[in-house]
Amino acid sequence: MGKLRLAVLASGRGSNLQAIIDAIAAGELDAEIAVVISDKGDAQALERARKHQIPHRFLDPREYSAAGAYDRALVALWQEYQVDLVVLAGYMRLLGSEAVRAYRNRILNIHPSLLPAFPGLNAQAQALAYGVRYSGCTVHFVDEGMDTGPIILQAVVPVKDDDAAETLAARILEEEHRLYPQAIQLFAEGRLEVVGRRVRIREK
Numbered sequence: 001m002g003k004l005r006l007a008v009l010a011s012g013r014g015s016n017l018q019a020i021i022d023a024i025a026a027g028e029l030d031a032e033i034a035v036v037i038s039d040k041g042d043a044q045a046l047e048r049a050r051k052h053q054i055p056h057r058f059l060d061p062r063e064y065s066a067a068g069a070y071d072r073a074l075v076a077l078w079q080e081y082q083v084d085l086v087v088l089a090g091y092m093r094l095l096g097s098e099a100v101r102a103y104r105n106r107i108l109n110i111h112p113s114l115l116p117a118f119p120g121l122n123a124q125a126q127a128l129a130y131g132v133r134y135s136g137c138t139v140h141f142v143d144e145g146m147d148t149g150p151i152i153l154q155a156v157v158p159v160k161d162d163d164a165a166e167t168l169a170a171r172i173l174e175e176e177h178r179l180y181p182q183a184i185q186l187f188a189e190g191r192l193e194v195v196g197r198r199v200r201i202r203e204k
Helices: 015-025 044-051 069-080 097-102 123-130 165-188
Strands: 004-009 031-038 056-058 085-088 107-111 134-141 151-158 192-195 198-201
Touching: 004 015, 004 069, 004 165, 015 031, 015 044, 015 165, 031 044, 031 069, 031 165, 044 056, 069 097, 085 165, 107 165, 123 134, 123 165, 134 165, 151 165, 151 198
Parallel strands: 004 031, 004 085, 031 056, 085 107
Antiparallel strands: 107 134, 134 151, 192 198
16 A cells, blocks of 8 residues: 555645645655645645645636535545545635545544634634633544534643734644644554544554
């Protein structure tokens, strides 16, 4: 069996994409990025892919008006590039049910809070507004809901009294860059088992 083939979906800077690229280069992640896909033509993630000579595609949502058409186009790309695992890395579109069904338990996302707390956008600002003492990040499988899939790994980040959303986000992002490659490696090793809402991590 060859290396785990990843499709990385990103809408912005692609810092988690870079963390995955770096983990592969360091020999910490036994995988290869088959394709980087973005819904934004000017996403920095596409430039990172170009720099590292990784196949990359801009899939323009404006070209897919029919219900489910965009998701079908995504799945067709995943199949074209023989993708084993889809990794959302700052991807700002909610995947539709057709895409989720096609790759059930083969799509990962990372979210900047300790789910189920503070799903959706601006999670760091939500955490500060609520007054929590701890936040962090969560790697989870993607289901049809908003940040509701089974949880794989979490990392805790203390909230400081003088934190703003930006400073908290920066510290959480450091943990994201560490945690995401770990979760992908667990998948690559076949160590993740989804049982209802729980993810069991088998011993190596």
